[in-house]
Amino acid sequence: MIMSLVKGLDRYFAVLNNVKKAKYLIAKEKSLLSQKIELADDVLQNCHFCERRCGVNRLAKEVGYCGINAISSYASEFLHYGEEPELVPSHTIFFVGCTFKCEYCQNWDIANRFVAGTPVLPERLAEIIAMRKYQGAKNVNFVGGDPTPHLHSIMYIMNTCNINTPMVWNSNMYCSNETMDLLSDVIDVYLADFRYGDDGCAEKYSNVKDYWEITTRNFMRAYQDAEVILRHLVLPNHLECCTKPIVQWVAERIPSIRFNLMFQYSPHYKANQYLELNSSLSYEERMRALEIVRDAGLENLV
Secondary structure (H helix, E strand, C coil), X not given: CCCCCCCCCHHHHHHHCCCCCCHHHHHHHCCHHHHHHHHHHXXXXXXXCECCCXXXXXXXXXXXXXXXXXXXXXXXXXXXXXXXXXXXXXXXXXXXXXXXCCCCCCCHHHHCCCCCXXXXXXXXXXXXXXXXXXXCCCCEEEECCCCHHHHHHHHHHHHHCCCCCCEEEEECCCECHHHHHHHCCCCCEEEEECCCCCHHHHHHHHCXXXXXXXXXXXXXXXXXXXXXXXXXXXXXXXXXXXXXHHHHHHHHHCCCCEEEEECCCCCCCCHHHCCCCCCCCCHHHHHHHHHHHHHXXXXXXC
């Protein structure tokens, strides 16, 4: 039996222990998942899964900012041992494409679709998910790029699965309210990135507008619907403008949330074009980030 030693993830561990059912299984029993699939297919015709709201008809093979039409592809899937300890081993499925354009992206080849990927066949993915569960996977972890453009395909995969395993939504959280509605009562854990405390930084480095308003809205919705692990990747030279506002917001709004302060930034992709991003974190920056978290009173840290 897998015991829970992690605050804030009681239901996740209850599913691992087969005490409770994964949310997607309950949604299937209530025919809620099939209804959500129909709604997701409708969104494809005027796409607004993310807050860019391109409005393209992906069913007609049009592509929006993410570069994805109605056919989803994934670059790889495997048992991942580099996630948070409570998730490991995590069956991680890396979907191609992304709603962001991060200048320092470590998965830039996947995000920018330089990797063609394998087309998603829900029945085949369901078989692979079952196999990975047998091999010891504690969850299914949908990531990318970003999973948001692939929500319709992910729901078809869920509708084909029948194993009791938690579903993890590993995302930049720049999705629309309509997407959050579809994810509600289906996702067990949001493994959610909160990167920027300043809209100017978000637009400069990831080409996204209104980042703070959209992301904080979605974090509150996720927190009210499921269990959440919040990831904050500390960027060099961005502690006061980004790390501090994020930590303070979390301390004021959702202080008990599982919080992962991540120090593994290293310059990738186009980071060498920005002097302020073209280095790893210094020891002083790491200590300052820890000081910000300590002063805010956050305690449920990874």
